[in-house]
Amino acid sequence: MTGSAEAHHRHRDVSGGWLRPTVFGAMDGLVSNLGLISGVVGSSASAHTIAIAGMAGLAAGAFSMAAGEYTSVASQRELALAEIEVERRELAHNPDDELAELTAVYVGRGVEPELAREVARQLSRDPDQALEIHSREELGVGPSDLASPMVAALSSFGSFAVGALLPVLPYLLGGTAFWPGLLLALAGLFLCGAVVSRVTARSWWFSGLRQLLLGAAAAGLTYGIGALLDNALS
Template sequence: MTSPSTRSAEVHHHHRDVTGGWLRPAVFGVMDGLVSNASLIAGVVGGGAGAQAVTIAGLAGLAAGAFSMATGEYTSVRSQSEMTLAEIAVERREIARNPEAEERELALLYESRGLTPELAGQVAHQLHRRDEVAWRVHAREELGVDPDDLPSPWVAAGSSFLAFALGAFVPLLPFLLGFGSVVAAIVLTAAGLFATGAVVARLTRRSPVFGGARQLLLGTAAAAVTYGIGHLVGAAIS
């Protein structure tokens, strides 16, 4: 019979990866691609442009938006990671320069979370026996980050680029296939908005119907406003 000291812990559930840095830019990219390109196309159609102009505008919006999203995501995630690494470097220098004070700081933090002073001191002392362990613990406890699992700027940029391009392609597809009417684009965009909202809600364990309806409402409102602006501008300059 396996003794309690050698028996491994049972795993009754598992968690999904919520720190990989891909879900937020991917979701944001799809939503932004759908809404922004559908709104752009609606504005151009509202201004009285023909199918060729709408197609060119849609392709330009897809390319410009995808590269803009990727660049923005890469820069923001990279900057955040660099700032985090700089703060970790400060923490490592402090541990090397004044280990007793840092150990006491960690003990006080554990006390604030409910440990007795004696136990908090023992835990902090054990963790400070190795510098490589100590600075990682301080990073997690004080900065709230895992230094071994920082989000990748390349993953964020790639996810954002592909997701935006996919979303922006949906309202453009009917015009690429030769449909001159905006009705097909509206139907496809509405379906894409609802489906994307439902999938995101499913991932976050919310109601797919509510998530889909919410995204459909927001996207439709944005496209309607842009169509109205395009119509007014088109009428004014015609």
């Protein structure tokens, strides 16, 4: 019976891993470009103009997402590396103080002082392991956890571009009506919402329907704004 309870259940990835940023990037592309195209359609623009506007929105949004994600992740990584380097120097120059610090962490978690010191001592034998443990305990992140700014930028660019492509795709294939792109975008939003339910406590249909309704509301509002501006400026 020992260990049977642990062997028969699994936890979901509460951090979201790669799934969350990828799906939300696609959602962002879907909603923003659907809204842009809806506004242009509301202004009675031609299919040619709508296609150009949609592709411009795709490119601008994807590059903006990539640049923002790169800058954000790079800044966070640089700060973490600087603080990890401080910890590395402390481990090299003040090993006894760092050992006492780690011992105090384990004592604070309920480990008996002598046992806590012995565990801390054994874990501190390997400098790389010691750095990893101290960084996680004091900074909440270890050297192996740091994300790549380039990977983050490329994944954001790709997922946004895929999402933004759906509402404009029928126009690129020669279509002239708005409804095929609208249906394609709403279906994509429902799918993205359903996929996100894998890292939430919501059911797939609730998450999908919620995202579909939000996207439809954005499209409706921007269509109305485009129509109003068209009338006001004509």
